[in-house]
Amino acid sequence: MSLRELGIIEPCLPSPAKAPPSGPGWIHEIKHDGFRILARRDSARVRLITRNGNDFTARFPLVASAVAALPTKSCVIDGEAIVCDENGLAVFELIRGHGSKTSAVLCAFDLLELDGKDLRRRPIEERKGLLAKLLHDSDSDLGIVLNKHYEADGANVFREA
Secondary structure (H helix, E strand, O other): OOOOOOOOOOOOOOOOOOOOOOOOOOOEEOOOOOEEEEEEEOOOOEEEEEOOOOEOOOOOHHHHHHHHOOOOOOEEEEEEEEOEOOOOOEOHHHHOOOOHHHHOEEEEEEEEEEOOEEOOOOOHHHHHHHHHHHHHOOOOOOOEEEOOEEOOOHHHHHHHO
């Protein structure tokens, strides 16, 4: 079944570049190693769908609970489910392990829908602001975190990362 048939928005995917973009109008984020997830909540349930259309809701119960606890009727959050090592770095091999069910979190980087409103045509800065407010107003501080973005020069962000 395709993402469209599931009622899921197909995510934009990162693409390689020889150098990070610079200049005004760019924002930068750290790319984490995990599973790309579209977290969809409606009045009936929460679903965590991978970019290939697989339902990982049961695989990441902490994330699903956090999305269910958000103070909204419905939403679609684009993010990356990750498991971090003891140094706080996302390690892909860890998310594939058996312990990932209880330790995976969603690094949320975009809000595509909120309370029935399609936000995809809104500026990314506005969507990120709404996402930050939604996560800040939540009672759940486990299972989902805001993926910070940087508005500095791309080369500087890359060097510091």
